[in-house]
Amino acid sequence: MDDAKHPPRRAVDLEAEADLARCGALKDFWYVGCLSSELQGKPLSRTILGTPLVLFRDAQGRPAALLDRCLHRNARLSAGDCFDGKIGCPYHGWVYDGSGACTEIPSLGPAQQGRLLDAAGHAKAGLEACPGDVGRVPSFATREQDGLVFVYLGTDVTQARREPFRVPKVEEPGWTVYFMVTRFPNGVTNLVENFMDVPHTVFVHRGWFRNRKVRPVPATVARRDGEVLVTYEQQQDELTGAGFLMNPTGEPMVHTDHFFMPNVTRVDYLWGARSGYVISSQVTPIGPLESLVYTSISYRLPWDVPGHLVARGLKRAMKWYTTQVIGQDVDIMRVQNEGFTRAKRGLEFTSTEADLLHADIEEVRGWLREGGSGDGPEPANRRIEFWI
Template sequence: MTRQAPYPLNTWYVACTPDEIDNKPLGRTICNKPVVFFRGDEGRVAAMDDFCPHRGAPLSLGFVCDGKLVCGYHGLEMNCSGKCDSMPGQRVRGFPSVRTYPVEERYGFIWIWPGDSDKADTSLIPVLEWADNPEWAYGGGLYHIGCEYRLMIDNLMDLTHETYVHASSIGQPEIEEAAPDTNVNGDEVVTRREMENIPAPPFWQAALRGNGLADDVPVDRWQICRFTPPSHVLIEVGVAHAGNGGAKAPADKKASSIVVDFITPESDTSIWYFWGMARNFKPEDQALTDKIREGQGKIFEEDLEMLEAQQRNLLRYPDRQLLKLNIDGGGVQARRIIDRILSEEREATRVEASA
């Protein structure tokens, strides 16, 4: 019996960014599937199994020529639909096609549907209202992390850890003193935490200065974490000068952003983590974007170290039960939604197999 993957497959994941395939094919394992991405005819993105049907070489070690993916071993050429078109001195048009995957380039990312191609629906790609919007600026990056994807969701849906893991940047005792509030709206989980009349931590002091605001006065701070399947977390964060309405404060009284987290499983115990921050103040200031990106990258490096150590410990003690506290509500609810989707996929597979 085939073991079901621990992550949904009939859904959209971020696979890479456009710049990663600008000059050559990219090999990347997504949901335990080795995939090669490249730009084919007319610059459109294509994705297929990273496996040459001739001798099994990784196609990602090849190159693109005239919109065709050329195997770097013997020169077998494949088009965007996975069909073998030609090979020097050989007849290959009868070769079986390489499996392809639905892909879509949108919002500055390349998305992949690793499951049943017939079920792919581009309308299900989440709408990123800040993308391609001149009133917003975005800076981000990519980390490869050796942890199971749900551990990262847990991490992002409970920001209590900031007090300890990120003590020198965004952490402060007031975070753990403010109880989070969690709600479920269909497939969305929202965890909200608000803090009033507190000092701004170093990262947010810099953000206030970047927006031309005083950084040495009390602030109201908010964190609104939004999970949507399969593993996307967008977090509305910010600080406003105290007494001006917090998240609803006018733009000239606050510094706020959306923390962008797209978590793509590589394997059962590793992920591709696409992170970034979108802001709608001083979007034209590239130096500020670079500075925020640098600071955020250092923060996420701290998460990486903790999450990989956590994963090693869980593999070392697989039978130990973990405790659940009220601060874990967001992660717990997100896991329930994922479990339901996995159950639905399992039932759909059973029905299709018996038809």
């Protein structure tokens, strides 16, 4: 083994990066907890960075996020019910509001107060007297934006390192946008690399998205402020499937892939001002080998009628198509997972020029995992070439 060949690179540690206690500054960001449309009358159970949460809407209709654990005997609150903007535990019915404060303990009767023991008697036996005394279920800041509910698990929400990611084109006229939620059997670093990765498309999505032509693709990889922007110099990409739909007349294509720390990718395929699609993927870490990916697909057709009725009408077909393609990524992410877990080794990557953007992503996420102090990886701008 020749360790001196390259300067040492940080190894990706999926265990640490998905653990709230060990993920360093990776927790100081907003993560998607659910779609707005998922948060209706019933409580939702979600796990972010290994932390079990219950999500529901408070009395004002705002999203609330609490640790999914009742103060009483620690039952899972997400198995309970919501009413009047509060959540009731399924075991003995303790009720909590959106801030995690206990507002009702049914077994204390209408007075909501222990009646026969005096204060000294309660204290001596280690008992609380009333709902106001039991403390609060830990709560987490939430934000609702662009049809998504975000949760912040860091120590201080005023210190969040970024605002929640804005869904591309969501408010631009002429664009149709829909969401997909997909469970992936792999960790965040591997997933954002996959979503930014062009070379795999000619293998994993052969016949569905892009076919192999054995030709070079020059690109620029710019790393700056926790972002990695890849601009491809590839004006005519013979995309199959949706690509043909979007570009029947063969306009020159602008293709960029953009990573935003710590967990978001945005892929743009644009043909002139009138046509294109933009895919954003926000990865929420559940555990080391489990993630929920919130994908937005925004698209605009070059030949649509007023009210973009054709684009809207095509949504079902688009959803079906994108579900197939994402399913191929789920499968390959499982295959990668099996590769390193069955060998009982951590991730040990070998990279070439075609992987420069991935090395940049690993650099940024590694820096955050180690605490994210200082300015982070220095800005860099490089030209590369790979073949597809």
